[in-house]
Amino acid sequence: MSELVPGGNVPLPDGAVSVRVPGPFDVSALITDDGGKVRGDADFVFYNQASVPGARLNGDTLTVDPARLRAGATRVTVVVSPADPGTALGALPAPALQVTGPGGRPVARFVPQRPRQETVLLLVELYRRGGGWKLRALGQGYADGLAGLARDFGVDVAEEPDSRGTTGAAGTAVAAASRPADPDGFAALVNSARTAAGSPPVVLDSRLCSAAREHAAAMAAAGRLDVTGGDGVSLHQRLTATGYAYLTVGEHLVSGPRSTAEFVDYCLRGDRSGRTLRDPAFTHAGVAHVRDARSGDFYWTALWARPFTPAELARTTGEVLELTNRERAAAGLRPLSPDPSLTAAAQAHSADMVARAFYSHTSPEGGQPWDRAAAAGSRHRSTGENIACGQRSPAEVVRGWMDSPGHRANILKRDFTHLGVGFAGGGPAGTYWTQLFGG
Numbered sequence: 001m002s003e004l005v006p007g008g009n010v011p012l013p014d015g016a017v018s019v020r021v022p023g024p025f026d027v028s029a030l031i032t033d034d035g036g037k038v039r040g041d042a043d044f045v046f047y048n049q050a051s052v053p054g055a056r057l058n059g060d061t062l063t064v065d066p067a068r069l070r071a072g073a074t075r076v077t078v079v080v081s082p083a084d085p086g087t088a089l090g091a092l093p094a095p096a097l098q099v100t101g102p103g104g105r106p107v108a109r110f111v112p113q114r115p116r117q118e119t120v121l122l123l124v125e126l127y128r129r130g131g132g133w134k135l136r137a138l139g140q141g142y143a144d145g146l147a148g149l150a151r152d153f154g155v156d157v158a159e160e161p162d163s164r165g166t167t168g169a170a171g172t173a174v175a176a177a178s179r180p181a182d183p184d185g186f187a188a189l190v191n192s193a194r195t196a197a198g199s200p201p202v203v204l205d206s207r208l209c210s211a212a213r214e215h216a217a218a219m220a221a222a223g224r225l226d227v228t229g230g231d232g233v234s235l236h237q238r239l240t241a242t243g244y245a246y247l248t249v250g251e252h253l254v255s256g257p258r259s260t261a262e263f264v265d266y267c268l269r270g271d272r273s274g275r276t277l278r279d280p281a282f283t284h285a286g287v288a289h290v291r292d293a294r295s296g297d298f299y300w301t302a303l304w305a306r307p308f309t310p311a312e313l314a315r316t317t318g319e320v321l322e323l324t325n326r327e328r329a330a331a332g333l334r335p336l337s338p339d340p341s342l343t344a345a346a347q348a349h350s351a352d353m354v355a356r357a358f359y360s361h362t363s364p365e366g367g368q369p370w371d372r373a374a375a376a377g378s379r380h381r382s383t384g385e386n387i388a389c390g391q392r393s394p395a396e397v398v399r400g401w402m403d404s405p406g407h408r409a410n411i412l413k414r415d416f417t418h419l420g421v422g423f424a425g426g427g428p429a430g431t432y433w434t435q436l437f438g439g
Helices: 146-153 186-196 208-220 235-243 260-269 271-278 308-330 341-355 367-376 394-402 405-410
Strands: 003-005 008-010 017-020 024-031 053-060 060-065 075-083 097-098 106-111 120-129 132-142 247-256 284-291 298-307 383-389 418-426 430-438
Touching: 003 075, 003 235, 008 260, 017 186, 024 053, 024 060, 024 146, 053 394, 075 308, 097 120, 106 132, 120 208, 120 308, 186 260, 186 271, 186 284, 208 235, 208 247, 208 284, 208 298, 235 247, 235 298, 235 418, 247 260, 247 271, 247 308, 247 418, 247 430, 260 271, 260 284, 260 298, 308 394, 308 430, 341 383, 341 418, 367 383, 367 430, 383 394, 383 405, 394 405, 405 430
Parallel strands: 003 106
Antiparallel strands: 008 132, 017 060, 017 097, 024 075, 053 060, 075 120, 097 106, 120 132, 247 298, 284 298, 383 430, 418 430
């Protein structure tokens, strides 16, 4: 049986598998295609709809038969929330997920970090890879509960509550809309500019607006523009504290404009700030301003983000591998192959650097890259690691590594044959990347 860490994966046996989460939790599941979006109510399994084609919920156990899922289904994401809606996940023990195959044979176990402010947790996903299925550990939480889950999985929200205080056929408690009011027309102004540039519109998100408001207030209190407020908390840490897990993020920190229209116009006039506002990668935005009572200056924060999903993470880390192999090919070297154990260790290290706000090859306990690789099951004789923080895209991070002699040496080391890539958003620097090489 495999003990999984966040990002780790294991092949699933043929036939039906059972996923059990004992304890005071509600178990549910979302069935999606490669785009990570549900098609409708029939893509939910939960207490009030316990059976759909290929998936059945019985108490604390979800049974999934991939061969019987609806046409086009390639992912099943398993979700837990407190059985008592008035209880915080952080007040409960960490959910311990157990996976068994046909005949009750143990397949995997996953215990995520104990939740803090999160109220809903994505535990694992079952996903199709080639002709088979695999299981990946997630451990991603939402501080705003099922509302955040609904946004990221494309749920249409109904307004009429049922007897348990939830809404919609799937019972997601999301009637309190996540989109904040926009009396100053911020979204209309920026989306006009984005449309003219050929970029899709962004949607205002209450979590981004909340983080922007807190950061604008911190800057006003300190009397200066800075990605880290006078309270020592970075803008990115404020965002992740709201429960918004992001794949990429951008920001505008500005003082002076006295209206939303002036602020947007100021951002559009700058080359770099204009690129951020029009960046097609972003799907959500938030904005806030606070007046410094001492000076009378207005401090503005705008946040731009694209949410983290397992599919987007796989795409991003796959792009890092592809770009790395392009550099090796240009140097006449053979490509690196993806390695599940190295990937699990790399992902866990990126997530750990975010969670504990450190940036080092050495963990706070003294663990080294080869220790993490071995703990994840790697049997490679040699190990190397590149880390980076703050870069906004795979192209930017690989370019930065190639511009650094030590990192470049790892990428172009002839003896390395395999690679694992990890990424996590949050922490003081905003993004944390890990490459773990094996040979």
